Amino acid sequence: xxxxxxxxxxxxxxxxxxxxxxxxxxxxxxxxxxxxxxxxxxxxxxxxxxxxxxxxxxxxxxxxxxxxxxxxxxxxxxxxxxxxxxxxxxxxx
Numbered sequence: 725x726x727x728x729x730x731x732x733x734x735x736x737x738x739x740x741x742x743x744x745x746x747x748x749x750x751x752x753x754x755x756x757x758x759x760x761x762x763x764x765x766x767x768x769x770x771x772x773x774x775x776x777x778x779x780x781x782x783x784x785x786x787x788x789x790x791x792x793x794x795x796x797x798x799x800x801x802x803x804x805x806x807x808x809x810x811x812x813x814x815x816x817x
Contacts, residue, residue, distance in 0.1 A: 752806045754778060761807075764800035773797055773814065780808035787815045 752760060754777040761775045761782055770793060773786040782801045788794050794814045801810045 752804070757782065757804055757806055760804045761801045764804065765797055768796050768800060770797050770800070775801070777807075780806055781811060782807050782809070783811040783813060785813040787817075789817070791816055 757777040757780075758775050761777070761784075765771070765773055765775070770788065773784055773788070776783040776785075782804070784797055784801055788797060794812065794816050797814060798810050798812050801807060
């Protein structure tokens, strides 16, 4: 009888610790994705970039001084959760 109770207690503990009940995080909506991209750009001191998001596609437009800055901007956008593609319309002199 003690073995049965111990087995039931251990099973309950294992099921309670499993990932079965965890919800998969929902992707960000367009406004939240845009805000997250802008936050990333600002953290790299990249300003003057317009960000538009539609269904996981982020379009960047504006002007940056160097190609490295443009690459950084594209990377900043692409690393946001839920972004499937980045359209780079950034002008560089």
